[in-house]
Amino acid sequence: MRLTLGVCLILTVVLTVCPARAKEDTELFAELKSRLMAEGFSPAEIDKVFSDPRVKFLPQIMPRKLTWDESKLPYKRFLRPERIARARNFMKDYAPLLDEIEKTYGVEKEVLVALLLVESDLGRHHGRYEIFNVLASMAVSSDWERVKPYLDRELSPEEEARLKSIMARRSRWAYRELVVLLEISQKYGLDPLALKGSIFGAFGYPQFIPSSFRSYAVDGDGDGRIDLYTLTDALASAANYLKRHGWRPGLSWEEKKRVLMTYNHSEPYAETILEIAKNLHDSEDRN
Template sequence: MRRVLHVSGPCRCGLLAVALGLCLGFGPAAAQQGGGARPFEALKKRLVADGFAAEAVERIYARPEVFVEADGVARFFLHSEAKLNYDQFTTPESIARARAYLAAHAELLARTEEVFGVEREVITAILLVESRLGTVTGGRSALNILSTLGALTDPAFQEEFFRILPPERRISRERYLERVQKRAEWGYRELKALLRYAEREGIDPAAIPASYAGAVGFAQFMPTNILAYGEDGDGDGRVDLFDHADAVASIANYLRRHGWRPGGDRERREKAIYAYNPSSYYVNAILAVAERLRN
């Protein structure tokens, strides 16, 4: 059975399309025509083979705002220049903003805590770290990021992409080849989930903003997690992670499904948060913010 994708309305157009097209060697005309450019050809065929309707796939990748997102995807293959400073989230200013969020959404958070058993302070801490309480959600296109990653399953595109990475910052070729195939397959799975989510919700896949990694909304969920754990927190029949009620409920559902229990010990809580983001620094930051909010 072919999946039917509904494509609607104009979206934000990336002005980097022409420049990236020139870097990858397919010229300004092809870049301006979006996905008709060569890097997405194999990707389109794979999507059709996996059950997506050919006409819908062609329409999506012919749009000028759908293009190779080299700038964002490159971050996966460059040496990191800095680590996130989690201390910024426990400053008096950050805690004050989080307290204001708790007050503004008190009824929603109380209802969610009652339903899912996840403390409001923990949910708020995650929103603070993930998206500055919904104010910073990324300015890239989820479709472009995940399409570019998915296209990197093609060995020829892998080689082209490696050549455009800044030589002084890119990882070694050996590490790149080890990493790119795994990352590309991951990106392709997330792309399929994004398209299914967009179809289910009746939204334009090209209109969904995301981080450089393709994470979406106030909760910064990857598309597979939206499908698996996204919750309709306000009862409108939709899952929209740019809506506070849905984002709050989705975070709580994710943690509960990963072992969070009311009154659980610290180890159980740490494991649930670690599933959300596998970083011990992240886990400690979330618990530290939540503790300050409780006090």
């Protein structure tokens, strides 16, 4: 579904953009702008977004997407005692909210807290990149020559062909997500360049990509808007996602793991969330 923010933060790259670079970025996105206008977005709207000085091309993050290996990520660190203790305190602090969401969606509160712990350290961290820039950069990176200079090793012809294929596929995915980002920004009155998230285009406390926001995000606090940077909407949206993917009371461990792997396709990710949830449940039973 998206990659874990706590792990993604170690990949943060600080970028400085000079006027010449900004001009270069504008020219780089020209074809992308035309494609978006062909989707039905107005030229005025697209010009307004892309003329914003916050728009940047981020080529340095592209190779990280090519070499990312989810199976090797240190998920076990989320099981450290200090993390479990913080999650336990979170459950106490937000007990009425968590009980209500569990009652509404049928997703155990321990699982929701575990998910939010892994995704954003219980809402404390949600990413430092404008996800518009991440998705726009990926969308134009099907041109391999834009990415290759940032790889830190020589590639065999076979490896280069494999990575080119991956980049082309991810470029197509990013374009589709960028379209959705602009659509939900229009619908909900969002500033697409103000949404901060990971280098994988996921944002908010539950780390939703734009298409997941469109399909599963909900107004948990009833204030008439959806804000994934608030705990109520974030927790309710994560619960809604899991419920819509088959979560219900009484699932076995393996069944729960399969649902969680629709959120993030990593088996270690799903197993870690279930282990955290078990720790939280066991500690609550002791109290």
